[in-house]
Amino acid sequence: MMSWTVAGILALACFAMMLIERSGLRTTLQTQFKGDVKRETRWWAQYGQGACTVFVAVLLWQLDRRHTGAAVALPVATFGVSFLCTVIKRSVGRVRPNRDNAGKFLGPALKHANFRESFPSSHSASAIAMTVVLAELYPEAAATFWVLGIGCAALRYVMDAHWPSDILGGIALGGVGANLVCLAFRF
Numbered sequence: 001m002m003s004w005t006v007a008g009i010l011a012l013a014c015f016a017m018m019l020i021e022r023s024g025l026r027t028t029l030q031t032q033f034k035g036d037v038k039r040e041t042r043w044w045a046q047y048g049q050g051a052c053t054v055f056v057a058v059l060l061w062q063l064d065r066r067h068t069g070a071a072v073a074l075p076v077a078t079f080g081v082s083f084l085c086t087v088i089k090r091s092v093g094r095v096r097p098n099r100d101n102a103g104k105f106l107g108p109a110l111k112h113a114n115f116r117e118s119f120p121s122s123h124s125a126s127a128i129a130m131t132v133v134l135a136e137l138y139p140e141a142a143a144t145f146w147v148l149g150i151g152c153a154a155l156r157y158v159m160d161a162h163w164p165s166d167i168l169g170g171i172a173l174g175g176v177g178a179n180l181v182c183l184a185f186r187f
Helices: 004-022 035-044 050-063 070-092 122-137 139-158 164-185
Strands: none
Touching: 004 164, 035 139, 050 070, 050 122, 070 122, 070 164, 122 139, 122 164, 139 164
8 A cells, every 4th residue: 555644745745846836947848759669658658547447457357366356446446536536637627738828727617628637647646546456466566566657657747748746646646545445445
């Protein structure tokens, strides 16, 4: 599990980063990936997302009958934090980097508009939720899961899809959500 202390530190770091971002200090990279690097990063960026979650849950159910509850807990954690991120995104309406009004909070909207759905990063939240659940089930592979989760979150920044605070907020939300799911499913 992600410790509650780490989640709290991440939430504070998220707030501090928002202040830095609002000060006008440049916090985005504006990078361009091409060829194999672009294709590989696209794969990694889907860790913890819809299809990945479904396939991992099916694999858990097929390969590890000791943890059949995990085949349910994993999608509950990843889809649950993704849903919560969507609610928050639509409530605060933060504009993504490199867009008109970048970084501004435009307020609530019911309609989907990708340009204004930056905070928090649901990719980061879902990747960390998957990581926390899998690391709890298979501690011997925890380092690998954490590399995948943090790598996915970092790619959201490197690909200029999110502000650093969006990613920190997503990581904190994903960790807390997965901790609650692990407690609820008792593993």
